[in-house]
Amino acid sequence: MLVSGPEEICAERAIAGVRDILRAEDPSLEVSDIDASDYTSGTLLVVTSPSLFGEPRLVRVSGVERCSDAFLSEALSYLAAPQEGATVVLRHTGASVRGKKLLDAIRSGTGGGVEIACPAVKRDSDRYDFAAGEFGAASRRIAPAALRALVGAFSDDLTELAAACQQLIADVDGDVTEQIVDRYYGGRVETSAFTVADTAIAGRYGEALLALRQALASGSDPVPMVAAFAAKLRSMARVAGSREPAAALASRLGMKDWQVDRARRDLSGWSQESLGRAIQACARADAEVKGASRDPVFALERLVTVVATRAPFGA
Template identity: 80%
Template sequence: MAAPRSSARGSAKATAIPQVSWRSPRPAPIVLVSGPEEVCAERAIAGVRDYLRAEDAALEVSDVRADDYAAGTLLSLTSPSLFGEPRLVRVAGVEKCSDAFLQEAIAYLNHPQEGATVILRHTGATVRGKKLLDALRAGTGGGVEIACPAIKRDDEKVNFATGEFRAANKRIAPTALRALVSAFADDVTELAAACQQLINDVDGDVTDDVVTKYYGGRVEVSAFVVADTAIAGQYGAALVALRHALASGADPVPMVAAFAMKLRTMARVAGSREPSRQLAQRLGMKDWQVDRAKRDLVGWNERSLGLAIQATARADAEVKGGARDPIFALERMVTVVATRAPFGA
């Protein structure tokens, strides 16, 4: 059977150890928590601790810095105690580890202690500790890996927030989800906190009105609010939303990017008669993204969609330095998209 591949972005290296989701972590003698996304790593590490503590409340938890390591610490903390309590050792900073830690950790892989779980946190910021990671990923030590790749793209943030609500069995309207994500697009940690606040505070489904009530000041300046309004053909409302967003400090570049992302999705879906689920699988999208694009396409045709895409491409070049007045470039783009006609027609 072929070895599974790491789920970390950009990694094509085969690995012999199981890959475990950070949303459903489980213990093993060695748990490698890899990747730069700290909010996911924190969830994974806390999840392993909670799993072990649920099995035995007497769990002993110790923290170690791999870059400020005293020789013999790892073996001392993992060795069985007098009463045999389970042990959890959380090791931070493996990407900056000392030679002493690296030597002892590699040796530990060959003789992990019974009843002990060691979590190795490596952000991937450096290649330091590569020999240790390679040995672990080759299967030495009987470990698992929990990959926490960076969440940067808009679709990744949407998927993250979707997972937050799904894990809590809480429904959120697609438009409310998009508004929430765009309101916290600059900080995944803040996005996670916002999701958890809505999950904990709101009885029933999370609607557009709920998101506006909690985060209206941020949602109103969302680039996606402007894009959704323009794509819906609401010209006057789109211009008002644009001016409000700009007055609130919105950056023209991500504004254009929001338009481009939505129009690209519409173009990919346009003309297809496949069921949403089948089309989503073929395009590598979510079912709800296909459904939303189909709704957005009402009233559009090949000509108007082409005009909108061209206007967005022009605005993208202009807001990135191709013109002296980026605000006019945005207004022209919004006009073409909202009216579905050439500028000035």
């Protein structure tokens, strides 16, 4: 079995699921772990060979994207003649093309191999579904606004988002509200960033500058702050001018209904010209906070000014 792709939390759960299924079938399951990057010749054959009492075997192999020549050779040989009663799970993150011949062999079905793909979760809607699934699986309720805040606080790391969901499920009795999420994770950089962006987009210039300075004083990084503006402005541009029902538009754009509704509310008071100007200012700020300028704070302040006033800088 090949577990491929960079999303580690999904890979961990897939591998744990295989272990749980095998152990449910036979509690005497023997589990062995191999690091393919530091492989000793003959190890795979030893751990997959039938034991004295015939217990089933599960072999978990990590680091296949860094595998040694010895492992690659022996894994290909094993695939041609797998051992009865043994399940071998190979973890390949996709960080390199190392082991491609082995991956291709598994994907072709050689030796009965199967693949579980764990691609990177990049869209906000997918992260929202993931977090909602965490609470649904635990039969717990979380308010939509709380779920949005939680996803926003961990928008760059699905593993951290999963851990945050599990912490709230374990710690909080009853429904999870937005106030609870803010109490636990209100200090996250991404949460501060979206607070600044929301305030600026709403046209509250003074409040936006104050929120920006508070966020910077608390250690917020300029790069994710600009990313928060970019995410909001991108959603606004995607829905601007459309009269489709929210559900139909969300389905066509790969968004959630609430994301379409929120973007439409954010567009209040905006024109095509002011939105275009804000997007250009965001692109400029993105380059400047990533090294094109010596003063990333000024770049952020200029972005907030253009967005909040909906006018050219200095006008």
